[in-house]
Amino acid sequence: MDTRRRLKLELRVAAFLLGIIALIPMVVSNDYWLGVLIVSMYFAMVATGWNILAGYTGQFSFAPATFGMLGAYVTGLAGFHFGLPAFAGIPAAVVVSAMIGFLLGRIVLRLHGPYLALTTLAFAEVVRAAISNSMTITRGDLGLNVEAIPVSRVGYYYFFLGALLLVVSMTFALLRSRAGLFLQAIRDDEIAASSRGVNVVTWKVVAFTLSAAIGGLAGALYAHFAQLISPELGLLSQSGMIVSMVVIGGMGSLVGPLAGAFLVYYLSEFLRDAGGYQHIVFALLVIIFARFFREGLWGFTRALTPVTAMPSGTAAAANSKSDGDRSISTARVVLPDASTSSPILGVETLSKSFGGLQAVKSVSFDVAEGEIVGLIGPNGSGKTTLLNILSGHYRADTGIVRLDGQAVQNARTNELAGKGLLRMFQLTRIFRRMSAFDNLMVAGRALGLDEGEAQRRANALLQDLGLTGVAHLDAGRLSGGQAKLVEFGCCFIVPPRVVLLDEPFAAIHPTIKDVMAKFILKRNALGQTFVIVSHDMPIIAELCTTAVCMNAGEVIAAGKTRDVLSNPLVIESYLGEEHDRTTHS
Amino acid sequence: MKPTGFIRKSMRRAASLSFAALATILSGQAHEVQAADPIKIGVTLAMSPPGSVIQGTQLRDGLSIALKMINDQGGVLGRPVELIYEDTQGIPEKARAAAEKLITKDGVVAITGEHQSSSGLAAIEVAHRYHIPYLNSNAWSDAIRSKGYPEVFNPGNYNTRVALAVAEVMADLKLKRIVAIAEKTDYGIGLAELIRDLLKERSPGTEYSYITVDRAGKDFLPVILPLRANPPDAIVQLLLPPAAYIMINQLHEQGVAPSSKTWLYEASGVADYPDFWKNVQDAAKGMLTFGLYHPEMPLLPLGKSVATAYQAGTNRPLNRLMFQGADSLFLIVEAIKAAGSTKPDAMIAALQKTEWVGTRGTVTFSNEKGFKFQQWLNVPYVTLQVTKVNQPIDEMQLVQGPGKPLDPAKLTKAK
Amino acid sequence: MLVADLVINGLIIGFLYALMAIGLSLIFGVLRIVNFAHGEFYMVGAYAYSLITLSSGISPWFALPLAFLAGSLVGLVSERLLVRPLYAGYANWGFMRDEYAVIVTFGLSLLLISLADKIIGPFSYRGPTLLPPSRIELGPFLLNGNRLLAAALGIAILAIAVGFVRYSYWGKQIQAVAQNRLGASLAGANVNVVSSLVFAISGGLAALAGALLAPFIAATPDVGLFPAVKSYVIVVLGGLGSIPGSIVASLLLGVVESLAAVYISYDYRDTFGLVVLILVLLFRPQGLFGQKGREV
Structure with missing residues (x-):
């Protein structure tokens, strides 16, 4: 709910x-x-x-x-x-x-x-x-x-x-x-x-x-x-008692602490004359609730409310075939003009090492506005580390990152998001105990939308992504593909400047992959810029106009996707992994 | 659409019915008071740590013996007596809540049993507010007396009495440097300061200091090691068990006291507790101790019958707290008898006029202000020396008899 | 010479702290949970040792292994009934995954304390010493023989425990599971047995610490509170899951407390370790010896 x-x-x-x-x-x-x-x-x-x-x-x-x-x-x-x-x-x-x-x-x-x-x-x-x-x-x-x-x-x-x-x-x-x-x-x-x-x-x-x-x-x-x-x-035991009251009543609910406090304290007073068993009863209650009724008394009431059957990933994807153009109206239209304008995202001699391991070595490249850039390279080549620096999760040791010409290498993640740089993670990161709808609301409200506007856009996005049927389920109950779509959607509730996608197509159903790819192209047509990390070469070739290939922390090739993919250095760097890849995908 | 009058009325009735049910649940066994109902007396004791459980147990033994004797003789005013126990854990806040519960929920006519000063100080505020007689069985702090509350009576021992005993022994032994180790409570600090004041009068040249420690402490070496580096002539022990046992053991372990250089005076009266020898062995040898009961003290007929009942029930040696517990309850019942009612004013007036032959002497309450207020002044005491491991109290060396001065010839210095 | 006395006594206490703390550290290393009932394993050991020797009169030397067994048994049962569901169905726990361990072990702690209070009673039982009372003079130092023996036994047990985890077959399984639970199970390690084993060892070691200290600190239902709080400080200070870190932190804490109690303030002795802990965490959130994990 x-x-x-x-x-x-x-x-x-x-x-x-x-x-x-x-x-x-x-x-x-x-x-x-x-x-x-x-x-x-x-x-x-x-x-x-x-x-x-x-x-x-x-x-x-x-x-x-x-x-x-x-x-x-x-x-x-x-x-x-x-x-x-x-x-x-x-x-x-x-x-x-x-x-x-x-x-x-x-x-x-x-x-x-x-x-x-x-x-x-x-x-x-x-x-x-x-x-x-x-x-x-x-x-x-x-x-x-x-x-x-x-x-x-x-x-x-x-x-x-x-x-x-x-x-x-x-x-x-x-x-x-x-x-x-x-x-x-x-x-x-x-x-x-x-x-x-x-x-x-x-x-x-x-x-x-x-x-x-x-x-x-x-x-x-x-x-x-x-x-x-x-x-x-x-005393610690007093704190423990308060914790237990909340657990017994139901954590993370308004009613839980009230119900828990009255029940536990009343019970302990009631048992006072029963020969000092109140501590034992209380301890057992804590254990039993934590062990078997983790959502507490309030959880009982939640358990009584019916849960809508969870549609499978493919069914949800099938819904998405219905047209979703409504969301476009809210997006800012910026035509790509890569050749004349300064780059939207500029990376200059960026380096980062962990202990003895140099994960990113003096990496430089530019991303023009309206481009879809594929960031490729074998496992361990530093792609995710680079993305983590770009999205503000890691601090680079040296180097400059520019967003719209502004140096942002020291900005915090949430500040970057505010500037329009959003990011999707390789391992899905969503708010598991909030509904898909609320997941989108978080992003919308955090990026400055008022409530009504955020709601309107969240609903439109859910429809575009074929998630309307599961919009009000806790996101933790969604299938892997649906969860990915929710995270994906969070990047678009406010029209982004640059979206960083880390392996968005890994381990999901082909129809969901299709939904995402189409959505990316549609948004790109509105001028939004993408950097996509992926091992899926066919889709990189299909989506990306330009590509950057990394190996051992360095950029070994950059340019038109076709050229990069046929670059002998790139092929060589992948060869060691080729066998591995085919068996996994 | 508005509900019709009938529906509204029945809804209201249903609501008030369920409400009444709720109220009954909430108030527990609320309906009471019938003619042959027992007279309820509240008891606050430490029955679990960090309070001194041993004291609580011994007092409880005495209280239940007295209760049985009273009810066997038909109770008082034709009604049986019932004791309602509350565990204070020796924590003031719990003692306050316990006293309040006993008075407002159980409707007790008097409260007794207390043996820890901090708890007693908290509880007498409640007793005073509700004007309910409070018989302090064994909380020694002078502050309980000097508040001057008319509800509070003290048939047990008091700090000034112990401090005087300690100061006299120290002065008689002509000691130059004395260190007391006290628990950080009203009892411990109060006693340590009284000893200082009384020593100043009796032996002005003596250098005296005291250290306070946490009663839940487990390791006292940081206090003991500096004493080993610079040993005093005597150490006065003012902790209650279990801290007292740990302290005595660690003093011995480190060779500080009792030693050829340093006396150990144990002033909390722990040597007659049933778990004393379970917790302290060699460490107690040579220790001086303050005692409120010794076989050389004459037992009055009531004391003898209590003693017989106690020994029939347990095979533990007689001890002072058991007698004090019995005395407390007898005093309350005597007051009810004399007053002919359980009304607070009548009971308090009766208690103030008490002249009752108890287990170990005739109890009267002084009406002097200060630490003597409503205190039985002539509590008998002795000073003993432990000479052997596992020695019961009646075999310990009596170095100062009841009402007599210290006999230094009977003392043995540790090697 | 007071300083040297204090340092030596601090070290002796420190080794006994270490015996407590490594069990806690081991559980965290393998299961990623903090066991809030750890102090009660200590309590079980202290009671087992004291009650067995006092009631049966057998040599306290035999009571030591029995205390270890009692602690292991309690550890084992707790693991099976309360902790196992946590990782057996970890993936399905949408709700209260991290809080569960804290709350359920806190409940267990409360239960064990109140059961001891109800069954054994609130009285304190002091265990007999292993040797007749003796004082050893080492040059200018006067040491208590039994304390020294307890520390020596503590060191020996620590060495055995560390050796077991480092070199034995099961120890290697424990290390494997600690590094990567899923990987280890795929590679054929029996994750359930390892988890039980870790709880049993941890319970046993805490119980041994309780038994070794029982002659100095008598057993009461709540005796486990103070070693537990010390252990929490130690494992966080040393870095959760790091056994060498725990040992160093234990010795450090023992000595710091011993010195500070005399030279700074006896009253605030229990707070020094806590203040050091908070300061360390301000600058090194992973503790002195802990490894910083990859977050993203």
């Missing part, structure tokens, strides 16, 4: 849940159970914050509880040392937590997966140890007394509910905006996201900052409710 549609449904369920919670004090007056629900709301807020970071952005931090603790101590210490009242302490806590979240986000920017989890774990332990050992400032493990807010238990209850409502609606607004698309794109594939023009650095830091701010708010409220805070709030 599309992000937007799913989100709307989630908002309704979340509103329903919060509505029930709002009514509870009318039938439950027991201070204790209200207290349990208040603490559940604390957890629900922190869990929602962590879910933005981990569930939506894919940044698995192991420090959610740490920000709750930080928020609690900011307002607690401000009150304890400077007599700051709660109404000033709570905003201060939000600001300070957000600042620390921002810094953490900057620090861990380059870390992924286990490194990220372990480094945030280290951060969590440093903060906790600092608080628990700074006796003179924080009173350490003895705990810090915090002033109460002079309201009744029910007053606190609605105070927390208001904050939770704020957090949930802010999260909804965030996810509904283009940020929602970008964050999920980063989660599914960071490299692909930057190639589609998403500023990964900014949005990752935004996610860290917001998540920390929410944690800080929750913690600060908790401090004034509990009136005693200790470093226990930031």
Whole structure:
């Protein structure tokens, strides 16, 4: 399902849940159970914050509880040392937590997966140890007394509910905006996201900052409710509990953290009198959900919604036979005039080495606007490395890359995408947990289209590529060929200047190959420029006007495709591989 | 189209019904209070780490013996007594939540059992807010007393008493340089500072310093090695188990104390814990320790019957915490009896007037302000020296009897 | 002489850290996951050693291999029940591929701690020492015989483990799977057996560390937390998956902590390693000895 549609449904369920919670004090007056629900709301807020970071952005931090603790101590210490009242302490806590979240986000920017989890774990332990050992400032493990807010238990209850409502609606607004698309794109594939023009650095830091701010708010409220805070709030086991709440409720959904927090915390209180089995039950729940119900409680509801049968690759390709000229109207028409204008893409003495291996050696060539250039060469000749430099994934050691005459060798991938240089990868990179439609929306929104325009173009492109039937399926469920088409389509939602295609025709069905080839020619006719890496000589010969051949990191031939293909050096460089190629294709 | 009145009404009824069901689930076993209902008393204890589980267990033993004795005699005010236990893990935040749960959910008439000062300090705030009597079984920190809360009564030991004992022994031995190692809690720091103050009065020439360590610490060599490089005349141990055991072992391992140069004074009273000898062997030989129970202390008739019941149930040696636990519950029940009700004000008034013959002496509560507030001042104590591995407390060398000065002739210096 | 004392004690602790950490590193190297229940393998070893010797009275020397077996068994069972589904159906996991391992091993850690608390109880059990208490005077240094022995055994076990992975038949299979899981399975390596083996070895080594330290740090349900956190720091510092890196990082951490605790601050001793870690990652995200992978 599309992000937007799913989100709307989630908002309704979340509103329903919060509505029930709002009514509870009318039938439950027991201070204790209200207290349990208040603490559940604390957890629900922190869990929602962590879910933005981990569930939506894919940044698995192991420090959610740490920000709750930080928020609690900011307002607690401000009150304890400077007599700051709660109404000033709570905003201060939000600001300070957000600042620390921002810094953490900057620090861990380059870390992924286990490194990220372990480094945030280290951060969590440093903060906790600092608080628990700074006796003179924080009173350490003895705990810090915090002033109460002079309201009744029910007053606190609605105070927390208001904050939770704020957090949930802010999260909804965030996810509904283009940020929602970008964050999920980063989660599914960071490299692909930057190639589609998403500023990964900014949005990752935004996610860290917001998540920390929410944690800080929750913690600060908790401090004034509990009136005693200790470093226990930031224990790893607390973070683990928050993670588990989100997992049990359903990661990457608006409802999941709410449902998980209330269920887990209520259950653990309910089992309190049952002889200390609550930890065992809780541990088993975590394992069982992670093992068998990975999408959590919310996933059950998703499992109930019917999934459209997945059309096979050929059927989808057959659809594409229908004419798709509508998309052309949106494209900018630039006539090729290669002979007179300066080259659109210029490469001057580009070199790159990895350790001892020189992958690209002083490569120079020009691509004229409106050309389709074939980049060929045997395996390991440096084609992909060159493409990675051109698309900003690698920094060249020396040399200059010009796009429209502008030196861009130091530009970041997403900046290049913004300038109209787009790229398709050899191993398909799409956002697997977003629909094909949303995949295109990411590219459209990142490249500056407004929502309506992006939707219109995405639909037109899907139709051109024969993907309308699968447009709203998660892209991860598509066949290999369909997935390739989705990635291919992302390069065209905004008319590109130059498209770099790395092995677009490898291992796909001939009809899909045909769809792509026709599409390339059609777009080329509008003046769009292509650089295609391929081992498929017949298609290179058919599509490309000029070709560049590399071997061992160097350009060994360049010029008209026919001439390059008949160049003895080129033939020689391929000979060693000829046998290999025929057996594989 | 608007729903008709009937449909609207039945929808509303359905909604309120499901809501009532939800409320029942949420409030658990909400409906209570009948005539023969038991009187509920809350107990907060450390039943799992990082709290001192051993203390929790011994107190629990004493509480359940007293409970059985009380209920066998028909309870109080014709109602049986029921204890509701909550695990604090020795964590203040959990102790606070536990006290609140006991009062607001379970409706207990009093709380007792606490044995860790930081937890006690957190819980008395709750007891004070809800005005519920709080019998502090064994949290030693003076701060619990000096808050001056009328709800809080202290029949157990207190830091000043221990500090005085330590300071007197140190002064009597005429030691020049003393280092205390304290856990970083209200109990540990409070005690370390009291010893400093009392030593200043009793032995002004003595150089005294204290080090605080994390009670969850596992390796204390960074603290111990500098002491080995420059050994003091005595080391005072102010940690609770399990950190206390690790510290005693590592002090011995590194040859720091007890040694020919350095005395080891163990002031947390850990030598009578059932797991003491499981965790500490040779390291304890020569150690001086503070004790709140020793067979030379006279046991009163109630103490004897508690002791008999304890030894019938377990074959563990008698210990102070078991007696303290029993005392705490008896005191609450006596107060209910005297007040004729479980109303807080009546119970507190009755407790303030307590003059009750307990297991080891007659308990009364002082009304002086400060650390003596609502404290049983005459808690009996002794100083002992461990002379053999696996020595039960009644065979340890008594170097200072209850109410008597230190007898240096009975001391043996380690080789 | 305090400095030398501190360095020696830091090294002794460091070798025991290494014993913990290489198991974690091995699992990461082969399966690309971080086992958050690693500390609980240590806990199993500490309990196995202490309870077996205390209850049966057999020589602690026999309890050491039994502790190894107990740890291996727990490792093996965890792998079969919880970890195997991860790579058995890896390709089909559209959802929560990376998070699964973290969450499921965290759940396992919680389960083992609460089971130990429920079954064995919260009391601490200190294992007997391997030798009668002794102090060895080496010139100006006074060393505790049992600590020295534990470190020596630690070094010997490390050497055996490293030798096994380097030179034995199964060790070579492990290396092959670590380098390329798919390739190794195509070449006939039994990937499932290798994965089980890695978990068993890792569990066994952590358990041995627990057993060797049980005379100094008594077994409690949550005793695994501190060695686990140290191990995480060590493996990231040394570079995930690099065994030599883990060993160097362990010794470094042991010495740094020992010195810093005295000369900088005892209170903040546990944070030094973490701060060093964060600093290293700022400049070398792959750790001291880790290899930077090709991303695109």
